[in-house]
Amino acid sequence: MQRRLFIGGVLSSLLIDPVLAADPSPAMQETPLFADRVKAGTLPPVAQRIPSQPRIVRRFAGGDGPGRQGGQLDMLISAMRETSLMTIYSYTRLIVYDDKFKLHPDILESYDASEGSVFTFRLRAGHKWSDGHPFTTEDFRFFWEDVANNKDLSPGGPSIELLVDDKPPKVEILDDLTIRYSWQRPNPYFLESQARAAPLFLFRPAHYLKKFHAKYTDPAEIVRQARGGPLAGSWVQIFRRVDAMYSNDNVDLPSLNPWIATTNPPAQRFVFVRNPFYHRIDENGRQLPYVDRVVFTMAAANLIPAKAGLGESDLQSRYLNMRDYTFLKKSAKDSGAEVRLWEIGSGSQVALYPNLNANDPLWRGLFRDVRFRRALSMGIDRDELNQVAFIGLATPSNNTIMPRSPLFKPEYATTWAQHDPAAANKLLDEIGLTKRRGDGVRLLSDGRPAIIIVESQREQTEEADVMQLIADHWRKIGIKILMKPQTIENFRLRNQSGEALMMAYSGIVTAVPTLNTSPREFAPTMRGGLQWPKWGVYVETNGKQGEKCDLEPARRLLDYVAEWENATDDDGRRRAWEKILQTNTDEVFSIGTVNGARQPVVVGPKVRNVPKEGYYAWDPGGYIGLYQPDTFWAAS
Template identity: 45%
Template sequence: MINRRTFLGLLATTVLPQPVLAADVDNEPEYFADWLRAGQMPHLAKRLPKFPRIVNVAAMGRTPGHYGGSVRTIVGSQNDIRFMTIYGYSRLVGYDRTLSLQPDILESFTSVNDMVFTFKLRDGHKWSDGHPFTAYDFRYWWEDVILNKELTPGGGALELRPHGSLPRFELLDELTVRYSWDDPNPDFLPILAAPQPLVIAGPAHYLKQFHKKYQDSIRLSSLMKENRAKKWQDLHIKMARSYRPENPNLPVLDPWRNTTAPPAEQFVFERNPYFHRVDENGRQLPYIDRMILSISSSAIIAAKTGAGESDLQANGIDFNDYTFLKEAEKIHPIKVNLWKAARGSRVALFPNLNSADAVWRDVLRDVRVRRALSLAIDRHEVNMAVFYGLGTESANTVLPDSPLYKPEYASAWIAHDPDQANALLDAAGLAKRDEDGIRLLPDGRRMEITVETPGESPLDADVLELVTDHWRKVGIALFTRVSQRDIFRSRAMGGRILMSLWYGLDNGVPTADMNPAELAPTTDDQMQWPLWGMYYLSRETQGVAPDVPEAAKLVKLLREWEAAASSFERAEIWHEMLSIYTDQVFSIGLINATLQPIVHSARMQNVPEKALYGFDPTCFLGVYMPDTFWMKEDRRNA
């Protein structure tokens, strides 16, 4: 039996383009001219794989570009250099604009019943330092990282052992590897395409110097001291980290590579001379030579962007900055596009069913209370007052852009109906009120809900101000507490938060083949059930098992999805989970399909006018291939 992924993999092998033969001087980036003249770098024909990935820019409705330029962007902290890994979106397999999986770094892949995955690499593909990228890089990561108990004491990523055991790994030849499970693992390819992808290969030729198996103890101790690592495994992890590319010496397969060691106030990423993509004219991508990331306070990123200090900006700005940024268009050579946010809800409230307060925990576990809280909110007022009516009033669920969308999921318990909300709260045993009209809990305390938020967007405060009025009308007092994100998450996981405000589902545009884990208690950072999530994440060694039947059913359905052998079966499971999740109001979504400003230099070409914007699966700008963006002028003096 050949499933949809197998077909896509086979299709990829049948439509492979011919080798790029036109590697003349015109196709060489001028950026490399000095290296080429000095003989420090081979010419393009020897830098590219035999079969590079050909990106037909014109077929994407864009214009084939020209080399050159430096693009400035602003980030809020040193950790945010990870945006380059997300934006660059170089993956073994990746999503295209239609959210279909395609081979990217791989030349091809095949999948048999989501149990046996065979990957073929591109002949002649090289790491950014010019060293060959081969199956031996997969073998190194498998044998010397994943199977090394000192480096991987937990037994490997959960995505590699969804049924408890790791797969079988085979190196078939220098360019072919295979991973085999006895049961289906439908999440394997999607996790390789994710914003923070599962790592299954690394530059062995570079990393062996930091591994106890390959390095003598004296030299290894010296490297540990030099890099301030107490253990050799800490050293290896630090030097191998690819998602947050802080090590400038680490060879990569991304379109741009970091050249700046931290700490720094500015990070410069330069074009990878061995990047595997070319346009239809044989010009190597990326078109842009350098990406310059400047660190600034998150609070002033929008102001700096409006002042023309960024050539490409998506992070650090929000819809409430739109008017200001549009005015800035009149003064500075920038352009502001509006993309549709792909989350399940721009803002969502998460009642903590694992609250440490036993009385509140019982109250919030009553579905009548959660439904009442949702019905009491006037979403139309929120939409008009905060989002100028441009969003969609909805539960926290998938968007119409998803093939899994159904109107009943979006409309579940969102009608503004204070009378029904009052009736539900009365039926839940919360009919008694004090002299101020505030309902009383079973132990006599006032029904005062403190909603906690990291306060990273002024929109949050605006929304909560409106919800405060809405809930007051049904006898509930709302208070707000703001804390830093790390403290906020820590308090949530510790059960010390009664209710939190955060974004809705990360992936609001899933297909049946994408993992529905967000709908079930699966991680300890899910605000509505962190202890249940920890129980799943730790394989039942920490946290507590879900004791609300509907939540336990979601976990059971997730297990069934993981074992399903077809997209049809997975779609059926998705629908059952979406129905339970929205009907039970495990999170209270307010508005989705909101708009996200994307600001870019007026000189920058090929930035989509409209698109979906989200972390997963679109990787913010990633699936729209920023390596195909280009500047009309070469800003060498930037």
């Protein structure tokens, strides 16, 4: 990110090609859904609705393009809060990843990054919000001055990605289409924050939200207008409720997404209709998205696999698991759907996190002994896990990055991950755990049996199967485990308080990093790190909470993250990344099982351009968002 980038046609995406300024747009074809409104004069013609330099789709992830406009996609959800999935799936961002995990401008026409500390964004001339109002740098100014730096709306100040040495950027509005952010030192997190599944939105529809902001509207009037309705409360509460760019549950909030919400909760059915001012088109002059409507229908989570198999969803991945695969394949013969298997993007399908900050001093000491962590890792038979729980489709591995990453080395996946109970037993004896009780369970130095309570926040069959197998494996090295399911709230609370000894959870999210990807997940930098929660809180709060890291290998990780942050070229970032990954491999701070497991994706018989094979992850990519669902289309 520190090298100079100018992306306005220089880079080429497998999915969507940026457009050179001199590259003329194709002659536009009116969208059938809007033809009557255009004829009646209530909506401008399509050529006047799109930017003067739209983003032009030239290549398609599924190979079935260009497509046809029209039709509807039905999908299933189990909670009203899942309206946010439309934001995630739509994957419309200032900057986006392509399917090779390279960054490209999307909403932006171009961006320039100078020395990693000065970022100049250029908007597309003529781009409009879904209500037809111009999208300009005023929307960025409003967010920065009136939201991010408003003490009532943002008491903690701007987001951490906008701070370097705890200092915010200099924000300059150069003109209606150009804005610049600059810091005294490089900010390697800034561009990436724009491409995430849950991005750091730098803009808001100012023309709409000013009606709810005390700087522009009398607070008493804001409250009076909302009195008795669903927006009751102070002006701050009302503003936060209507400012729903991520949750996507305010039908009045203008959007830049391909489909806009038309259903306010509560409801059993949420309808999203195509945005007449969307900024992408195909090479034949058809405005995207292809599909006119996307409908989310509520259903019980445990019934969604059956409903998907019976054809009640045109495109479904959420709430499906490999345990559903056989049923889905059988049902697909009648429904005409296809069941595709995408690679899940997680460092480990199930990982174990020994709590290095556990309150129990004896267990804390054992967990901090690398020999103990290595013994537990070598005690697991990952080949058996793969065959039994994942029908042989996953890959035995540590909790580490995947081969798709340009940083991957095979030893990251295999070191201390070979099943070797003899070596594991030898390490445990070396530590001093030589005494056993009658059933073979080792005894701790204070006479307690070596029983680890493993806490989990989910009760999926897959995870339960994995943990039962691990329990069998560890019994052979004298370690007993007991599972303790928790609510997600208790799970986090007990981990961060140190009450929990070990957590079972999914593996690292940053499974396919590039040189420019943040490595913070691999070090004790945030409260979400299950193996070192108190150290993470300490860093996250600048020492106001938590505990200072006092384990030398973990402290080195913090140094390596700082080295990456201050690197000025690719070689420097690569060296820092390699130190981080090698240290995690050697120290086994978390214990992985398998990765590269498969995610069933049910694709209805009428749906086109969904990839046969894909990468399925929260970040980067937003699950199906990486493959641009606005290019999916429905055959008649």
